[in-house]
Amino acid sequence: MNEEKDRTSPEAWPSEWLRGCVELCTLRAIADGPTYGYAIASGLESSGFGSIKGGTLYPLLTRLERAGWVSTTWGAGDGGPGRKFYHLTPAGVDHLAHAASDWTRFANLVTDYLTHPIDERH
Amino acid sequence: MNEEKDRTSPEAWPSEWLRGCVELCTLRAIADGPTYGYAIASGLESSGFGSIKGGTLYPLLTRLERAGWVSTTWGAGDGGPGRKFYHLTPAGVDHLAHAASDWTRFANLVTDYLTHPIDERH
């Protein structure tokens, strides 16, 4: 354990940091228009979030639906199996707006705390 | 303590967001000079991170020590029980610098993803 981090491929973020963030980013991905799980995973990966696996994404999407933030419709696949499309509900739009604002404040709080000059009195 | 609307610590951030962050912020707190658990918790709370409980902090500090990032010495309490002081090790200094840099990049990635304009083509 405690192996050296590979800083040349920064697309493998610690899973602790992804907690909650993947959920928000998934909502944000759906906000751009109805899309389906596999495409969301591909999009997040190409945006630099690393590979989001099925064991993470599909239970997450189920949670979003149960929370009332997304609704689903089945559609035909474009040369492949059927696709389950996710749409933001009004509650989802509202939640995304508030949660994104909160996350930004939280991220700035942590970043500022981590990066302010070290006080060496000891 | 009166927990109404305290301006210094009104925040109760989602526990998912605190994952990994509290560990980093604790290291950052120790970087300002040797300090002990209870003071770290008070400092983080007054910095806006919310109330970090003993059940979170003390196992966390044990993990930091086991990882080799901090060392400990016992000191007398100022009118109270003994205090276990934590010091950053050279490995801890190095880890903090790299992890803080990584976290900042991660936070910016997520914030940018969440806040860029929504594309309404559907």
Next chain:
DNA sequence: CATACTAAGTAGGTACGCTACATAGTATGA
């Protein structure tokens, strides 16, 4: 019909923040 890619999903493991509790030293006031 073997392989590969797309697509959705489940099972079980693990890590970590959470609540709640245990222990103990010091201080103050009834």
Next chain:
DNA sequence: TCATACTATGTAGCGTACCTACTTAGTATG
């Protein structure tokens, strides 16, 4: 003397969410 409160460290057990690994299934290609 005892009750209470604050300081200070620590453990036990729970829940959640990400992880690895696996399963099912449709389409396409050689």
